[in-house]
Amino acid sequence: MSICEWHVMPPECEAVEMSRTGVPQESTTDQAPDGDELSEADGLRVAMRTLASGVVSVTTWWCDRPWSVTVSSCCAISLEPPTVLIALRADTVAAKAIGEHGYFGLNILSQAQMHVAVAGSAPGAAKFAEDFCGRSTEESPSPVITGALAHIHSVVERSVEAGDHIIFLAVVERVILSTGASQSPLVYCSQGYHRLQSSRDYPLIGGDADSIPQCAVW
Numbered sequence: 001m002s003i004c005e006w007h008v009m010p011p012e013c014e015a016v017e018m019s020r021t022g023v024p025q026e027s028t029t030d031q032a033p034d035g036d037e038l039s040e041a042d043g044l045r046v047a048m049r050t051l052a053s054g055v056v057s058v059t060t061w062w063c064d065r066p067w068s069v070t071v072s073s074c075c076a077i078s079l080e081p082p083t084v085l086i087a088l089r090a091d092t093v094a095a096k097a098i099g100e101h102g103y104f105g106l107n108i109l110s111q112a113q114m115h116v117a118v119a120g121s122a123p124g125a126a127k128f129a130e131d132f133c134g135r136s137t138e139e140s141p142s143p144v145i146t147g148a149l150a151h152i153h154s155v156v157e158r159s160v161e162a163g164d165h166i167i168f169l170a171v172v173e174r175v176i177l178s179t180g181a182s183q184s185p186l187v188y189c190s191q192g193y194h195r196l197q198s199s200r201d202y203p204l205i206g207g208d209a210d211s212i213p214q215c216a217v218w
Helices: 011-020 041-049 094-101 110-118
Strands: 056-062 063-070 075-078 082-089 103-108 150-162 165-177 188-190 192-194
Touching: 011 188, 056 082, 056 094, 063 082, 063 094, 063 110, 082 094, 082 103, 082 150, 094 150, 094 165, 103 165
Parallel strands: none
Antiparallel strands: 056 063, 056 103, 075 082, 082 165, 103 150, 150 165, 188 192
């Protein structure tokens, strides 16, 4: 078997990565059997489902092809120097590829790109992303998701093992912002994708807080 085949790591590894990064999985009960309390791990998983976040596609190269994985474990750490952080399951294709190349792309998805998020989180499936992005260009060495609100090319400065994950700390070298019409970001919360409704259109002063529309679940 060639090391360049995507299933060099067991398919179930990708499924585990997605369940740990907040992407929808098959429904499971969050109630402990026989009235027992949830374990710390189960309790943390349930609690974190209530934390709404933007949806990010991390892109890298695998077998000389663009590879895209959907994550929620991503944040900006510093502006001086500009530094970002992502966390991936250690035994996944994405983590191996980023470790080999030393860089990755962060693509902030719009609400029109739920299909990209779903494809990048499919348990056990190869996540080659030619349908969503082209090959590297002078704009960015890492694959760029077409139509993303922003693409952030980052070079890994160091990696840290944390439990069954690897944390990549990376310095931002290139930011590409969407030049198209203004769009809202895709939002993920409580095992579902949501549209973002700005409260600026519904001021609380002199108004009723209950009149503010809730996010509409797709």
